[in-house]
Amino acid sequence: MKILIIDDEADIRQIARLSLSRVGRMEVVEAGSGFEGVELAASESPDCILLDVMMPQMDGPTTLARLRSTAATANIPVIFLTAKAMTPEVKGLMETGAAGVLTKPFDPLTLADQVRQILRIS
Amino acid sequence: MAYFDLTNRFWTWGCLAIAVFVAVQAGVVLSEVRDSQAALRQVSDVSSSLMLFDRSVRDLEQAPIENDRDWELLCNAAESRLNDVSTAAAGTGGSDEAIAGLAQSLASVRSAHDGLAARGRASSRDPHALTGAFAALVTAIDIELLRIRDMRLERLSTLESQQRWLFWLVLFACLMAIAAAVVAIRFQGEFSDRWRQHAATRQKDERYRMLVEHASDGIFIVDRNLVIVDANASGFTMLGAPPGELEGHSFRELIVAESSSAMLRCLHELKVGETAVTEGRLRRRDRSELIAEVSLKDLPDGSLQIVLRDVTARHMAEETRREAEETARRHQEALLRLGKLESHSIEGIQAALAETTEVVADAMGSSRIGVWLFDGVESKLRCADEFDRKARRHSSGIELDSQSYPDFFRSLTSSRIIDAHEAVRDSRTSDLAGSYLQPHGIASMLAAAVRSGGRVLGAVFIEHVGPARRWKAEEQSFASSVADLVSLTLEQWERIQAEQALRLSEKYFRSLIESATDIITIIDSGGLIRYTSPSIERIIGRTPDSLVGQSILDLVHDDDADVFRSLSNNAAASSGSSEGFEFRLITKSGAYRVLDATVNNLLDDPAVAGIVVNSRDITDRIAMERELAERVRLANFGLEVSFALTRSDSLATTLQRSADAMAEHLGGAFAGVWMRSPASDGILELQAAAGTHRALFPSQAQTAIGKSAIGAIAQERRPRLVDFASTSTSAEDREWAGRAGIVAFAGYPLIVEDRLVGVMAIFSPTPLSNTTLIAMASVADELALGIDHAHASDALRASEVRFRSIVTNALDGIITLDDQARIESYNDAARAIFGYEARDITGRPLEVLIPDLASDETVSAVANLRERAVGRVTEWEGRRNDGSAFPLEISLYEFEIPDGIYIAMSARDVSERREVDRMKSEFISTVSHELRTPLTSIRGSMSLLAAGVLGDLPPDASDVVHVAARNTERLVTLINDILDLDRLAQGKMELVLTAVQVNTIFRRSVEAVRAFAEQSGIAIKFEESPLRVTGDGDRLVQVVVNLLSNAVKFSPKGGAVRLVAFETDGMVEIQVVDRGRGVPKAFHETIFEPFHQVEGTDAREKGGTGLGLAISRAIIEQHQGSVGVTSEEGVGSTFWFRVPIVVDDQTEFAIVECSSVLVLSPDASARATITEILSISSLHSVSAATVEEAREALDQASISIIVLDASAPNLSAFSILNQLRSDGRLSSIPVVCIDDGVGPRLADERTVFAAAPINDDRLLTAIQRASATQGLGDILLVDDDEALLDVMQRQLQREGIASRTAVSGREALQLARSGTPGVLVLDIGLPEGDGYEVVEALRREPRLNRIPLLIYTGRDLSGFERHRLQLGPTRYLTKSKATNEDFRELVVGLLHNFDQSGTGREDTHHR
Secondary structure (H helix, E strand, C coil): EEEEECHHHHHHHHHHHHHHHHHHCCCEEEECCHHHHHHHHHHCCEEEEECCCCCCCCHHHHHHHHHHHHCCCCCCCCCEEEECCHHHHHHHHHCCCCCEEECCCCCCHHHHHHHHHHCCCC | CHHHHHHHHHHHHHHHHHHHHHHHHHHHHHHHHHHHHHHHHHHHHHHHHHHHHHHHHHHHHHHHCCCHHHCCCCCHHHHHHHHHHHHHHHHCCCCHHHHHHHHHHHHHHHHHHHHHHHHHHHHCCHHHHHHHHHHHHHHHHHHHHHHHHHHHHHHHHHHHHHHHHHHHHHHHHHHHHHHHHHHHHHHHHHHHHHHHHHHHHHHHHHHHHHHHHHHEEEEEECCCEEEEEECCCCHHHCCCEEEECCCEEEEEEEEEEHHHHHHHHHHHCCCCCCCCEEEEEECCCCCCCEEEEEEEEEEECCCEEEEECCCHHHHHHHHHHHHHHHHHHHHHHHHHHHHCCCCCCHHHHHHHHHHHHHHHHHCCCEEEEEEEEEECCCCCEEEEEEEEEEEEEEEEECCCEECCHHHHHHHHCCEEEEEEEECCCCCHHHHHHHHHHHHHHHHEEEEEEEEEEEEEEEEEEEECCCCCCCCCCHHHHHHHHHHHHHHHHHHHHHHHHHHHHHHHHHHHHHHCCCCCEEEEEEEECCCCCEEECCCHHHHHHHHHCHHHEEHHHCEEEEHHHHHHHHHHHHCCCCCEECCCCCEEEEEEEEEEEEEEEEEEEECCCCCCEEEEEEEEEEEHHHHHEEEHHCCCCCCCHHHHHHHHHHHCCHHHHHHHHHHHHHHCCCCCEEEEEECCCCCCCEEEEEEEEECHHHHHHCCCEEEECCCCEEEEEEHHHEEEECCCCCCCCCHHHHHHHHCCCCCEEEEEEEEEEECCEEEEEEEEEECCCHHHHHHHHHHHHHHHHHHHHHHHHHHHHHHHHHHHHHHCCCEEEEEEEEECCCEEEEEEHHHHCCCCCHHHHHCCCCCHCHHHHHHCCCCCCCHHHHHHCCCCCEEEEEECCCCCEEEEEEEEEEECCCCCEEEEEEEEEEHHHHHHHHHHHHHHHHHHHHHHHHHHHHHHHHHHHHHHCCCCCHHHHHHHHHHHHHHHHHHHHHHHHHHHHHHHHHHCCCCCCEEEEEEHHHHHHHHHHHHHHHHCCCCEEECCCEEEEEEEHHHHHHHHHCCCCCCCHCCCCCEEEEEEEEECCCEEEEEEEEECCCCCCCCCCCCHHHCCCCCCCHHHCCCCCHHHHHHHHHHHHHCEEEEEEEEEEECCCEEEEEECCCCCHHCCCCCCCCCEEEECCCCHHHHHHHHHHHHHHHEEEEECCCHHHHHHHHHHCCCCCCCCCCCCCEEEHHHHHHHHHCCCCHHHHEEEEEECCCCCCCCCCCCEECCCCCCCCCCCCHHHHHHCCCCCCCCEEECCCHHHHHHHHHHHCCCCCCCCEECCCHHHHHHHCCCCCCEEEEEECCCCCHHHHHHHHCCCCCCCCCCCCCEEECCCCCCCHHHHHHCCCCHHHHHHHHCCHHHHHHHHHHHHHEEEEHHHHHHHHCC
């Protein structure tokens, strides 16, 4: 299973990569910005995208919209990763058409499981 | 000048108009001339054409005609000429008959020519015949032409002459216009100046008009005949007439007759331009009178300006004051006059009494005054003199006896004065009603007892005939002064009468010698006493024997010795009796007695041979007379004090006047008034002092109550008269008095209703008698009352000032409203908030400041406020005077004062608070993100390291990493808790309220702490509970987990923690019971505060953030519940909380008869599964195994939906559906069909298929979809206000949306069931089941439980109330704050939303 992480924080990307690859045995591709993420999504065709919400220049929802507007990436499930944990915000993110929302700080030991759960893959 | 303008303009424009008119005329003439000239030219053209034609005819005649062609050529030439003629003739203008004739002639020529041409072709070519015919015709045409030309020429000459005239006229008019224009331009500058001046004047006039209109004085303009031409508003108001009504009336009519002459005279003498001011009475419309200061001014235009200023109130005040002064003066004069009355004889006393009654009657203005005296014993009163003021007649002799009038006599003897306002009814005088008062028509009576030495001698009756009258204090005091004077008069008279009686009797002569009071002394020429009568012993205390032989000079006062010396010296010369004189005799004790003596020189009489001095002791009489004078003085004193009190001066002035009066009339060297000190209770303070010894006490001197003479009076509350010479005073006092030259002291307490207000006192260098105390007594009450009143009004004023300053300086805006909800007062803070000046905003409605508080026409402004804002704190949008809006928190309250009911508003600008809230929220949100991002990295790193994902670590490193990881977790929890608490504090945490099984809460909570508990070796036990609570399951679990982890943390290893739930007072109480160390009582409250743990070290030792209990409390409070702890140290704790219970459906919502879901399945276990799913969602269901059973079920319950389980093997959904649809009653019910999705499906719009195996989500969604198939998709409007329903319905009609209406909860449910509405608009306050009940009922209806809902109510809803009111997608709209557009938008949005996304989107709102 191939997963694309889009986050502007290299540290977070690294933790998530370690967690998903070591614990979850997934193939991980990283992107440091929304632009890069959109490109990688098209070229790498991941099974799932882990998308940070607050990023400079192009934020999560915009990136998601960009992904949805391209046929090749339109159907890739996207899970938001956000530090804003308040209910209305999570609700708002769900309404943009994401498959799920995970809040920071995430538990690296269960991150992969959570992703699988959202994607209904056992 | 204006006239000139106008005339000049008129001339300019007039001349120009004439010039234009003439020019137009000239143009017409000119064009006609041109026409005529053209016509003439045409005529000459025709003539020339005719000549050519003639020539061509002649040519024809002469031409050799060889052949047909030549003829043809000739004919053609002739025809072409003819055509020319015709064309030319046509151009001559068709206005004349001549033209017609010409045309006719031409037609003849043409036909002739045509005929000729035809003939020519027929080879009869005789040109002569042709020319002959033509010649005649040409002649005829010529004649016609001539006629035309003549006519035209004639017309032309007329026109030309006209043209000349017109030319001159144009020229003239133009010249005139130019001349006028020049004048106009010359004056133009002046005009514009004048125009500006005119505008300025008008503006000024307008300002003056406003000034006049709003002046408080009434201003009238009248013409020479005093007819009112105009008046301002105050003028009308002043005269009580509606505006405009007085115009046309004569001003003379308004003047009251008495003052008309003065005013009219003033008018006559008025000179142009001058102002005369007079005062006069005017009559209002309602006939009442008005005293006005009238200023008259003759205006230059011949009219008069009359300015009225209402001075009625001032006049009345002056009148009252003058009256009081007048009364006091009259009384004073009367008393002075009465004091001088002599009464040495019977006639004298009668005359004195008669004069007394007369003087008193005139002074008091009373109808009857009588002096009544007791006839010896106090059982019969006899009228000594009665004066009828009206008839000016005296009478006497009537008697009243005490047996007939016991009450009256009792009152008379027991009180100083009887002031019977309504004598017939007054208990003291009602005795007299039948036999005395009514026969004489006496309405009010004032009786003052005449007393002497404790004995009542009689009374002075002051009677008033006519309407009852109240006796003023000064009148009462006057009456008692009169009574005192009468008593003095009587005493004096009695004494004189006794003297005279003696003198008149024979015995007098005998006792003259022996026992008479008079002393007969015989001295010889040397002044030695030869004889003196025994009565001398009584007077000077020495026996006559001891005196004989002594010189008289040794006995008399040194000052009087001369009289006796001269007596002896002149003894020989003057014989006979002498004039009487007074002298003083020294008594044995050294005192002097005054004697009145007459001397008889009987030296020549051998029988006597000496000078007989006949003397009488008049010491007592003199004392009596002195006392009388003193009493008059005292009466004056009383009057003066009363007078001081009636003047409305300040308290200090009143006290000073009283002290002055004491010093002057009571003979005090020092007179003072002490008052209780406002600062300390037991202290008296000197407030006013007067007299020569004013320095005796310093100003504001203080005396403790109980100390010194004054303090003693205050303590004992009894008057005191001290003679410093007597031994009763202390030596210290005596010494002090001696030093100060004081002999006596008199003091009187000032008491009001048992309260001591002060002490009045005088210190005198001469002895004082009881009369001083009496005088003081006569004013004490009055003075005390006066001080008390002044105190009270001072206190009131101070309190008013205090409150006013509080209001003025309050930080909140304070605004009071009148009964029309208009702004009445407005403090500084309000000005700072709203920006209006107080004078600009007072009198305007509140909605100027708060536009949303405007009321519609149906309710009064006040009722509107009462309903929407009074008695609570509400928030609105305020509007400043610059138009800007801001959030405003107001609280309105009603208060009642004697004036009426007012509404006051305290207002606070909360924009800053809102801004702070917003910033705080933003800050927390930011911090949360900023903290979480690095924490994610740290936590992730630590967690990966600790878990060994990145390879095994050395044991020490692993330990350290674990420590770091654990503390990272704590940090994360702490941040989450802080955020939670903040959200709870701000009410931002949205609760998703449902009915939650207590069991579920227990299981989930225990599950969450199981690992931790096992690790600590603690067992958690709980009992199954059937109860359900209303709440947010996740949040309640959070609370229980919190309490459980605390319990586990503080329980000893191997201990147990218990979870208990039970019902109490409509709530469910959940308890977490442990056997831990317990919570000290002092901490029972504080442990629920953030970061308050029993011991500061707990957080580090036991873990936890110190916020758990605070969060728990906040969550429970948001559930409208309560939380607490009971604990005993060392024994254990019980943490408990209560949340609202969910009561069984049937009992709580009795008004709802639930419609049910029919579960149709042949398989019992499938039926059970489906029924359970439905019951979890609180949907009622009935089961049926076959279609027959389904029919039976339908008989017993209302079925709104059928769930058909067709998933069982060997069952054809198709066939069962067919059966259902073919049954009449069942066919219309929506069906949810659960099938395997393999077999054929029946195409039916009321059937929704759901794939087996069924689960909650799929089933409920399908039910919703199925029920939507029956919906009408319209709007159901529910409100008990039918007018509002009408408005809402019309609003929706504009959007093309159909709606139904219901006015009660019951009707709403009926209508909703009869056809599912697209949106439900629901009010809360409804008859027969309110909004809450309707929502609860709908939640239980499978078809209706997800209808989009708009709560449209006048109430402000709390978060909890909002949760109770949720159905499908739910919106809330407050009536007062919503516009019609808001309403339409929301309804359309809800309808639209529902259409688009069905049920999926808002599901999170629901269960």
